[in-house]
Amino acid sequence: MNTLLRLENMTYMAQQKTILSIPSFSIKQGEIIGIMGPNGAGKSTLLKLLSLLDSPSEGQIFLKEKPLSEQKITIDLRRKFAIALQQSLLLNTSVYQNVALGLKIRKLAKPIINDKVEYWLDKFNISHLAKKHAFHLSGGEAQRVNLARAMVLEPEVLFLDEPFSALDFPTKVQLLKELKEILNSTRTTTVFVSHDLLEVKYLTDRLSILMNGKIQQTGTTSEVIEKPNETTASFINQWKEFIH
Numbered sequence: 298m299n300t301l302l303r304l305e306n307m308t309y310m311a312q313q314k315t316i317l318s319i320p321s322f323s324i325k326q327g328e329i330i331g332i333m334g335p336n337g338a339g340k341s342t343l344l345k346l347l348s349l350l351d352s353p354s355e356g357q358i359f360l361k362e363k364p365l366s367e368q369k370i371t372i373d374l375r376r377k378f379a380i381a382l383q384q385s386l387l388l389n390t391s392v393y394q395n396v397a398l399g400l401k402i403r404k405l406a407k408p409i410i411n412d413k414v415e416y417w418l419d420k421f422n423i424s425h426l427a428k429k430h431a432f433h434l435s436g437g438e439a440q441r442v443n444l445a446r447a448m449v450l451e452p453e454v455l456f457l458d459e460p461f462s463a464l465d466f467p468t469k470v471q472l473l474k475e476l477k478e479i480l481n482s483t484r485t486t487t488v489f490v491s492h493d494l495l496e497v498k499y500l501t502d503r504l505s506i507l508m509n510g511k512i513q514q515t516g517t518t519s520e521v522i523e524k525p526n527e528t529t530a531s532f533i534n535q536w537k538e539f540i541h
């Protein structure tokens with residue numbers, strides 16, 4: 298698999314503190330990679346850097362092996378990415394308009410917008426909610442809208458920051474199943490930040506464990522879970538004990 302995004306010698310400082318220090322990290326085209334770690338490890342900060350919402354203090358980000366300092370970080374570049382967060386942050390309008398907004402901003406023709414929105418509403422099983430006001434949805438419905446709003450943009454990379462953590466177990470399981478099918482069929486490169494090893498195990502191909510601002514282990518998800526190293530063992534084993 299080709300490398301799509303890569304970080305090299307990256308540090309991120311805030312208030313004279315090193316929040317992240319990552320010599321090397323890459324995301325392969327078409328994979329679903331998980332980033333897990335304890336609270337405050339730097340997961341959301343890493344996601345912001347990878348999605349170009351923030352810039353590293355030092356180091357470089359490469360997109361398809363081109364350093365991004367050479368390409369200006371333009372709106373076009375940012376538009377290759379879509380992000381879905383834990384709080385769906387839907388706008389004060391209908392479900393349909395929430396999903397259509399990103400395409401309207403991109404100035405696509407109305408019939409094309411309509412086709413794409415209908416397609417993604419259907420994919421996430423929310424066509425029946427199209428006219429409903431986004432503020433009147435259940436948590437599970439809102440997260441479906443949030444994911445449809447991201448996928449309608451047909452992103453090169455989808456960034457997910459704890460999208461399931463506020464959902465009850467059956468809702469989470471159902472949505473995880475559907476999302477996995479969608480991501481596999483579209484082969485969307487996905488970076489998935491989560492606290493939950495069950496979610497990560499189910500959804501991701503590879504897994505990186507971030508602790509104290511450093512990536513302590515990366516491998517296939519089953520490898521990291523089955524064979525944690527000296528540093529990650531306490532974190533992973535705690536989860537394994539809890540699951541069994």
Ligand SMILES: Nc1ncnc2c1ncn2[C@@H]1O[C@H](COP(=O)(O)OP(=O)(O)OP(=O)(O)O)[C@@H](O)[C@H]1O
Binds near residue numbers: 311335336337340343
């Ligand atoms: N702009 C900033 N200024 C100061 N400290 C920051 C800033 N951004 C992040 N931090 C600190 O960096 C650390 C990592 O934060 P981050 O939110 O990335 O962690 P996280 O792994 O996503 O945590 P959680 O699992 O709790 O969401 C935290 O200690 C946080 O307080």
